[in-house]
Amino acid sequence: MLFDNHLKTFSKGGVHPADHKLSAGEGIEELPLPRSVTIPIYQHIGAPPKIVVERGDTVKAGQVIAIHEGFVSANIHSSVSGKVGKIDPVMDSSGYKHIAINIRVKGDDWEETIDRTDTLVTDIPYTASEIVEKVMQAGVVGQGGAAFPSHVKLSVPKGKVVDTLVINGVECEPYLTADHRVMLEKPHEVMIGAQILMKALGVSKAIIAIENNKQDAIQLLSTVAQGFPNITVEALKVQYPQGGERQLIEALLGREVPSGGLPHDVGAIVHNVGTTYSVYLAVQKNQPLVQRVVTVTGKSLKKPSNFLVRMGTPVIDLVTAAGGIPEDTGKVISGGPMMGKALADLKVPITKATSGILVIPEAETKRAETYQCLRCGKCIEACPMGLEPYHLMLLARGKNTDKTKEENILDCMECGSCSFVCPSNRPILDYIRFSKAKLKKAVKE
């Protein structure tokens, strides 16, 4: 990575955490079926869907169990076959309780319409609106972390002109390798998925963006891309948080998404690699989003792995399959070390947004002693949004919430670069999140 200065990257801020991609060489392995799954119906940004099954119903894998309400919402399907049990609020990885459907697994019966074979389907006979409809029916949401319903992103508002589709294979979070493995093992599916997305958006250009620490994926996809005109692979200089769509668009196209705006305001749409693969499965194989690749990793973990997991599987099953909880464990995190959230309970289910489970040794979870803010400006230098994190922190600490809004706290993407670089070890992002939460609450009221 020494000679990557010619490569593109985003220009504002950014940090370089050690990448610890322990599971990069581990092939995707299908996790054995759990005894039961707990499927939260609220797994995406937008309105929760309406439950359409009752306790005691028998369901097949891939059957709709909750239907989207309104446009910005997503269908939820059963990830297994079996009998519907309790429908109760259950704590999910956010730490909050949301309604979830428990299904006791019996056999592995799938809906007949679903093609579960590995045969590649290359023809795309559908129109743009048919694609959007299929993606919506399949409950596909963004799998990079935000879980925004994908069909909404494909429906560009009138008056906006989109010219470029960006497939996000950056995976800049340390430790995580799920997208990396999907690119290595399903390159053709990702390409066809990209073609489907291009057709739906009516664009003639797609860029698959991969950070330069994934040489094998760059080479493989570049070779495969030769058979796909209009799709190019772009290697990017390694820098966190390049996977943020605003950073990625600026890195690739030199365009800045306006504050408060969306990528389509500057003619770009970004979809994650995992999402693109799900779009392929949804459109070409009629397969709804009922399973995903999840990285299970950690320095003390016996067998860091990448598992193909049914939605609703408890986190503990994945950790057990990866060798069990190590004795020195301090925290288990859903997501990566920079943006992930610590789990309060290992029974919480895997959802559409779970990209990884990270087991952190106790020694690394202890917060270093904090000192006074030195006004050194390192957080300002690191902020990819060009904000002044130390200032937001001080305002938040003084409960000066209105002023934080004036200082554009809502632009903050919570990437954690500020806390990462702080020489006084101050939890800057915690203060910022606190103020953001208060602002959002104020908006609701």
Add this chain to the structure above:
Amino acid sequence: MRGVIYAMLPALAFSVYTFGLNALLVTLEAVISCVLFEQLINRYLLGRQSSIADGSAIITGMLLAFNVPTNLPLHIIVLGSAVAVGIGKMSFGGLGNNPFNPALVGRVFLLMSFPVQMTSWPTAQGTLIADGTTGATALGLLKDGLRQGEQVSSLMREMPSYAELFFGFQGGSLGEMSAFALLLGLVYMLYRKIITWHVPVSMVATVFLLTAVFWLIDPGKYANPAFHVLTGGVLIGAIFMATDYVTSPFTHKGMIIFGVGIGLITVVIRLFGSYPEGVSFAILIMNAFVPLINRYTKPTRYGAKTVSS
């Protein structure tokens, strides 16, 4: 913070080599007084938890010692430490809130209160026990000579050679003489990413370019730029004083404005002021401008240029 202390060690070691154990003694006296005053003020005046662990009192003590002659009596050092920590830092609410570099506040206070003791520099010797002879600094010699109507070229004959200036065989404050030792500290801090190049480079470059202009105009009246950069406090100021996190601007753009400002004021004082040296004053003056600089060099927000429609 520990990194900054490591970075100062070469200069300290060199000072012990040239000025003898006095250099170590003065440094210890200053560090111990600074730590002690911070502890006492926290405990008895502010009723706060100890903040010694952040290491800033140690750095303030070291920097204060670096900026005084090695034959300074104990009571003056203790007084300087009290002013540096008490007025320079704690009176503003402690580390992070002080607008001025605490060590420089202490130093300038001493310079004005004890002008004789603060400007009788022991001569560099290269033995561990100092013999008590004192002399002027190169800048002092230059200023006095020019005042008496001498030409720079004849004054230069009495000066140490450039090699001597670079390695530090010259009279001066405890830690400021050896450009070589200070640069080692700079390289270390840049490597560890403790500081960036912006302040030191812009400040030294300004001093160099500006003195070069005057030297080219009248080499009889003005010394050459290399002499100006290697003498006095330019390097220690650029590397250790002006780069203080707390009292320098946030953004790279701001840092460059800050560095250029310090260089400018330094040269003006050196060439036209009554003091032979002006780095301390220049840094303190620019410290006062930091809030203003920060205000006008706010980072550009991502997405601020284009307006959402």
